[in-house]
Amino acid sequence: xxxxxxxxxxxxxxxxxxxxxxxxxxxxxxxxxxxxxxxxxxxxxxxxxxxxxxxxxxxxxxxxxxxxxxxxxxxxxxxxxxxxxxxxxxxxxxxxxxxxxxxxxxxxxxxxxxxxxxxxxxxxxxxxxxxxxxxxxxxxxxxxxxxxxxxxxxxxxxxxxxxxxxxxxxxxxxxxxxxxxxxxxxxxxxxxxxxxxxxxxxxxxxxxxxxxxxxxxxxxxxxxxxxxxxxxxxxxxxxxxxxxxxxxxxxxxxxxxxxxxxxxxxxxxxxxxxxxxxxxxxxxxxxxxxxxxxxxxxxxxxxxxxxxxxxxxxxxxxxxxxxxxxxxxxxxxxxxxxxxxxxxxxxxxxxxxxxxxxxxxxxxxxxxxxxxxxxx
Numbered sequence: 001x002x003x004x005x006x007x008x009x010x011x012x013x014x015x016x017x018x019x020x021x022x023x024x025x026x027x028x029x030x031x032x033x034x035x036x037x038x039x040x041x042x043x044x045x046x047x048x049x050x051x052x053x054x055x056x057x058x059x060x061x062x063x064x065x066x067x068x069x070x071x072x073x074x075x076x077x078x079x080x081x082x083x084x085x086x087x088x089x090x091x092x093x094x095x096x097x098x099x100x101x102x103x104x105x106x107x108x109x110x111x112x113x114x115x116x117x118x119x120x121x122x123x124x125x126x127x128x129x130x131x132x133x134x135x136x137x138x139x140x141x142x143x144x145x146x147x148x149x150x151x152x153x154x155x156x157x158x159x160x161x162x163x164x165x166x167x168x169x170x171x172x173x174x175x176x177x178x179x180x181x182x183x184x185x186x187x188x189x190x191x192x193x194x195x196x197x198x199x200x201x202x203x204x205x206x207x208x209x210x211x212x213x214x215x216x217x218x219x220x221x222x223x224x225x226x227x228x229x230x231x232x233x234x235x236x237x238x239x240x241x242x243x244x245x246x247x248x249x250x251x252x253x254x255x256x257x258x259x260x261x262x263x264x265x266x267x268x269x270x271x272x273x274x275x276x277x278x279x280x281x282x283x284x285x286x287x288x289x290x291x292x293x294x295x296x297x298x299x300x301x302x303x304x305x306x307x308x309x310x311x312x313x314x315x316x317x318x319x320x321x322x323x324x325x326x327x328x329x330x331x332x333x334x335x336x337x338x339x340x341x342x343x344x345x346x347x348x349x350x351x352x353x354x355x356x357x358x359x360x361x362x363x364x365x366x367x368x369x370x371x372x373x374x375x376x
Contacts, residue, residue, distance in 0.1 A: 007045065008040075010033070010040055011040055013029065014026070014029060014047065015050065017029055018047075018051055018054050018056055018060070021055075021056050021057060021060065023057060023059050023060050023063065027063070030063075036067075036068075036069070037064070037068050038067075043077070044078050045077075046114075047068060048061070048064050048065060048070065048073075048114050049077045049113075051064050052114055052117040052118050052121065052123060052126060053121070058125050058126060058129070061126050062129065065129075070133075072134065073113075073114050073115065073130055073133055073134050073135040073136075074113065074134070074135065074136045075113060075114075076112060076113050076141055077112055077113075078110055111141050112141075113135075113139060113141055113146070114130055115127065115131070115135040115136075115137070115146060116141065116146050116150075118130060119150060120150070120153065122157075122159075127163065128163075128167065137164055137168070138173050138174060145174060145178065147174065148178060151182055151186075156186065158189065161186055161189055162189070165189070165193045170194055171193075171194040171230060172194065174190075176190070176191070176232065176233060177233045177235070179236075180233070180235055180236055180239060184240075184245075184248050187236070188251065194230060195229055195230060195255070230255060231255075232255050234267070237249055237253075237267070237271075238271055240252070241268070241275065241287075242275050244287075244290075246287065246294075246296075246298075250296050253297065253298065254297065261299045262299075264299060265299050265300065268287070272287055278338050279338075280338045280339050280341070281312045282342070284308065284312060285312055285342060288308050288309045289305075291305035292309070313342065313345050313346060316339055316342060316346055317346050320335070320336075320346070320356075321360075323335060324356060324360050324362055324366060324370075327363055327366060329363065329365040329369055332369055333369050336373040343373055343374065347374065350374065350375075356370070357370065
């Protein structure tokens with residue numbers, strides 16, 4: 001029901017005053033009430049959430065908070081459809097909020113909390129005020145954290161995340177697994193904030209201030225202790241490994257712990273094989289090409305990567321010769337199609353292909369297939 005029919009007359013009056021953002025008239029109205037202001041609140045009508053949604057001044061936000069005697073700020077309001085009935089409103093600023101409000105209120109089953117609304121509208125002054133008054137950054141709405149809801153609404157920004165981190169948000173309570181669908185920049189920021197936190201920074205500043213010496217071994221030990229504060233879930237590695245976003249896999253690897261290098265190598269090799277969906281070694285070849293062509297910290301040497309890719313190339317060439325010798329044109333074409341990504345590496349010149357044709361006295365069908373894939 002997107003009308004004001006569900007509201008009492010007093011609720012309609014105060015809603016109009018909030019839309020006008022007029023604190024003096026709002027005070028007059030509150031003082032004229034015979035009952036406490038919080039009597040106007042209900043499960044689908046909450047003055048604080050309304051004021052935040054209507055972008056009221058901070059003074060109005062504080063006034064409503066103080067006069068409504070909120071025992072907690074960790075609550076939700078449902079179905080605030082009366083916000084949309086602004087067709088007769090003359091204030092263009094308020095009218096412009098109508099579309100964005102409707103989109104936001106239709107998300108997450110029309111359930112909002114004061115802190116969520118203030119973050120949706122980037123009202124950082126109110127966000128800080130609410131947090132200081134007890135609004136919980138880890139409060140769940142329909143089983144989701146506020147940070148997750150902002151991401152789903154495409155309203156999460158680095159500024160909002162930085163603001164929450166500054167005010168105490170941490171991976172200590174928000175499990176990193178829940179970040180798996182977030183953009184990588186948010187994952188990276190949360191990791192760096194949690195691992196190299198304020199205590200670590202104070203430790204470094206104290207060393208500098210006191211001009212205290214520290215051995216490289218002891219310093220590395222302290223850094224490793226910081227890194228080992230968190231365990232990166234395997235699904236994060238796999239997400240970027242499958243996407244061939246190896247730079248992000250490499251970034252996450254630094255949180256793996258140097259003592260687990262062997263297990264990490266086994267883990268990577270196992271899942272490269274798992275992602276070899278066409279059974280053509282492309283996942284291996286692409287990964288080792290990254291190792292060969294980029295400076296990186298992966299526990300694979302360039303020599304190892306070169307040898308692995310050379311082995312892949314050699315096995316491909318042997319398979320082609322086998323299929324040509326057996327005059328198996330159907331399997332040959334299938335093999336060449338599945339391995340098209342690497343054909344340019346198998347033979348350095350057209351003459352090598354012609355030598356194959358002459359050496360094994362192949363059929364015209366085989367010749368046509370080789371011409372098609374090697375452009376001879």
